[in-house]
Amino acid sequence: MNDMGGKKTTLILLLIVLLFFTSGCFHEISEEETSQHISWENGFEAVENFRKTTATELRKAVEDCTLRRNCWIEEECWLEIGITDEATRKYRLAPDMGDASITSEIAYEGEKSAKIVSYGIPPGYKELFAAVAHYVRKQSSVKEGTYEVGAWFYVPENKDPLVIIGMEYHPSWIIQYFTYAAIDARDGSVLVPNPKGWTKVGQVEFEYNNWFKLWVTFDITGSKEKFSIGYKSLSEVKTFEGDVWVGYYNPAYIGYKAFNFYAGLVSFDDRGDQEVYLDNFYVREIDSREWLLLKKSGFEHEKIFYFPESWQGQNAHPEYEWHLEKPDQHAQTTTELSLSGNRSAKLWTAPQHGKNVRSVLVAPDFTHWDKPLKKISVYFYLPEGQFGESDAGVWLDIDLYDRENGKWYIAIVGFNRKGLIKYGIGYGATGGQISYASLDGRFTLDCNKWYKAELVADFSKFGEDGGMILKLYIDGKEYEWNLPLTAWTDYMIYGFSFGAYYFGISNYLNYKAVAYFDEVEIYVGEKGDLHSA
Incomplete structure (x- = not known):
């Protein structure tokens, strides 16, 4: 007080996420290079x-x-x-x-x-x-x-x-x-x-x-x-x-x-x-910014998620509807577990010896694709014995595919149970060839507990520090990391522009990784557009 008197895709994202413990295209950065707010x-x-x-x-x-x-x-x-x-x-x-x-x-x-x-x-x-x-x-x-x-x-x-x-x-x-x-x-x-x-x-x-x-x-x-x-x-x-x-x-x-x-x-x-x-x-x-809720998914209806056959056409991607990012991935709603209600979305990987495998759901946005400010929020649950400490990761991703200007902007972040965070950086000849930086988030995630993760991407800050914000809510505490938004490619495979929201998992050891997701929300900032921002 000191002075009381003044007192007081479906959309294909060709992102092949490399192994969490390989160092090939990852470079580790210090805390001083990345602003961390807890x-x-x-x-x-x-x-x-x-x-x-x-x-x-x-x-x-x-x-x-x-x-x-x-x-x-x-x-x-x-x-x-x-x-x-x-x-x-x-x-x-x-x-x-x-x-x-x-x-x-x-x-x-x-x-x-x-x-x-x-x-x-x-x-x-x-x-x-x-x-x-x-x-x-x-x-x-x-x-x-x-x-x-x-x-x-x-x-x-x-x-x-x-x-x-x-x-x-x-x-x-x-x-x-x-x-x-x-x-x-x-x-x-x-x-x-x-x-x-x-x-x-x-x-x-x-x-x-x-x-x-x-x-x-x-x-x-x-x-x-x-x-x-x-x-x-x-x-x-x-x-x-x-x-x-x-x-x-x-x-x-x-x-x-x-x-x-x-x-x-x-x-x-x-x-x-x-x-x-x-x-x-x-x-x-x-976060006092004005957000427009595009979709809230509790996954209460029985559904098996598929990858569409005619994936290159816009009609194959119902707006704000979740579907698999790529073939050979796996997701469905289940009554095995739920945060609220009776069902959640269960995602699992099919092991391929020596390969990194993913299962990811994606929802497109055509109406507000050019709004630069976007957010995805998910609750996730990692079952014991089915999600390793360091060989499996949870991923959030928000993309802005600008067909007119020939650029695909990628805001992607992943993390494992031991607190290792990886995020996309720089140019890639394709989306799958961008590089990744890493940092120690100094947290741990237990199995058999619900956690919340949130990713905010501001594409008006592309090329700047703080273009991405990752938040994790762990045991009553909120952790926040401000990350640079620099990943992009000019490898254009669609004839239309869109925004896209992704969540999912990956692992690389020879076992079936499983995770549950619930109460997934996707947002867009109500003010501004990409070309005026």
């Missing part, structure tokens, strides 16, 4: 203790990050405690007036949570703030967007703090934006701070001794005047709106931009010692 979450399962925020510690951490590029500040689990002067509402750090610990007494998820406590407030002070803090000082990460900050809270029945969640955006030392929301455990009031105190913006039916979720969403690309508040308990889900508190002139932020994110409690001078439990504290950037 949305932050802390469930406190691996936390041992907290680092209390002091002016000296915070100053050193900021200097290490902004001047020396050692951003250990973002890896620490901070606890910020401060008090507000009753007369001037000036805020100062007071690390000895509260504490936090990791406890196994109670948890929303897993085995542990964070227990935050505050002590009595000295004379002359009105409020005490005690919260787990996540400070972001890496300058490339402090960017405008839409952010959601949330956590799960638990208040024991003999306590009555304000439970608070919030974020601060400091684009400069001259102006700052504060978006905080609080629930008063005493009466269920929903409150937001202002320069003189608190404003009530809503009411909930607060329940002691039960977990509830509180979150705020702030679009800092817009007017920065309003933000939204969300509340979820066992009995109700509600949303509210609050006014953004704008502060001015804080010299502590001279020379750099910053985000501060908080989850904790506020106590008052007439309420005594307070306590709250905190779990699954998170920050994530929300």
Whole structure:
């Protein structure tokens, strides 16, 4: 908080994907060459203790990050405690007036949570703030967007703090934006701070001794005047709106931009010692771009997917209907497994000794083919014993086939269970002859669990870094990689233009690989077209 007074095909894609562990046309790149963004979450399962925020510690951490590029500040689990002067509402750090610990007494998820406590407030002070803090000082990460900050809270029945969640955006030392929301455990009031105190913006039916979720969403690309508040308990889900508190002139932020994110409690001078439990504290950037949903597939009808015989004609490709990418691939709907409903799409490979084999489904888009912004989202399940750690991969692909200009743009990404990511780069004499780069995504995928993957391709950024965005949702965490979009060919085999969305699997060892897919969604950005972008 740092200043409470200013506070706070069917379409053939001739892509022969090479083996995951061969190095022939792959080159490995470092993390520095590829921008990796991981949305932050802390469930406190691996936390041992907290680092209390002091002016000296915070100053050193900021200097290490902004001047020396050692951003250990973002890896620490901070606890910020401060008090507000009753007369001037000036805020100062007071690390000895509260504490936090990791406890196994109670948890929303897993085995542990964070227990935050505050002590009595000295004379002359009105409020005490005690919260787990996540400070972001890496300058490339402090960017405008839409952010959601949330956590799960638990208040024991003999306590009555304000439970608070919030974020601060400091684009400069001259102006700052504060978006905080609080629930008063005493009466269920929903409150937001202002320069003189608190404003009530809503009411909930607060329940002691039960977990509830509180979150705020702030679009800092817009007017920065309003933000939204969300509340979820066992009995109700509600949303509210609050006014953004704008502060001015804080010299502590001279020379750099910053985000501060908080989850904790506020106590008052007439309420005594307070306590709250905190779990699954998170920050994530929300994709606020305008998307048009083209197709959502739950695969609820019995169907065997085929490769059409007259594949070169446009009539052979019903728009937005899934079919096999190539002959000798295999897919059908099944009741064996489903994320929602009764069926999913089952894809499997037929082993060919010494060869890489694929099974991929593709859906064409003729109506919006020239829109440069496209997205595919899938849920996938890898059954144990039927999908190896490193010899099989999941693939997502979005293509833009521009017949008029003689270019086939290819946004293709694959990954295996050990976290190896591969993506297409450069020119190929055919689509199957493009090269691939690789990186270590630093994640692992278990079998017998549903995961979500998402690929966004912006063909207006062809040839640039960040033209592709891969997102994976793994065990409650969101991982994001910004990748260059550079793969293309001028080998044109169709007499019409189209966009195409693909998902599927590949493997190269002599066994039948199997994966299930469900709730597949394909989108196009509603604004712009390829030739005007």
